[in-house]
Amino acid sequence: MRAPATGWISGLILALLVATTPALAVQPDEMLADPVLEARAREISQGLRCLVCRNENIDDSNADLARDLRLLVRERLLAGDSDAEVIAYIVARYGEYVLLKPTTGGANWLLWAAGPGLLILSLAGGLVYIRRRAAASAAGEGALSPGEQARLDEILKR
Secondary structure, eight states: OOOOOHHHHHHHHHHHHHHHSOOOOOOTTTSOSSHHHHHHHHHHHTTBBOTTTSSSBTTTOOSHHHHHHHHHHHHHHHTTOOHHHHHHHHHHHHOGGGBSSOOSSTTHHHHHHHHHHHHHHHHHHHHHHHHHHHHHHHHHTSOOOHHHHHHHHHHHHO
16 A cells, blocks of 8 residues: 655645635735835734734735725825825824724723723722721621520520
């Protein structure tokens, strides 16, 4: 018997690895001729959320809206905008939700502080509960009064 050829197995494994890696959705017709501007566009696109796919950046999304956003980024760069101006333009047009990492200014500080604030609040509530419970059990450990003991003995005899 011949041992199976490992060449086709390694080829199959390589094909599976290539098939499961994320492919960029940027089409060749979207790319800018200037490599410096294209690199800037890719850098900006990494921080912009696809509004259809939710937690994908626009470079990784195949949605039509993501394509429109990629084209808009490249259009603004060709118009001479800086990176900050491009981002500001898109945020003004689509809202701050388009940013994968929202700013900490304005009302967003409440969202940024909510997690740590609730953690501190829950830890404080747990500490108060544990202390009250310990105090209640310490107070309840005392012996019964003679009247209570007599009543308990009477109940248990029945």
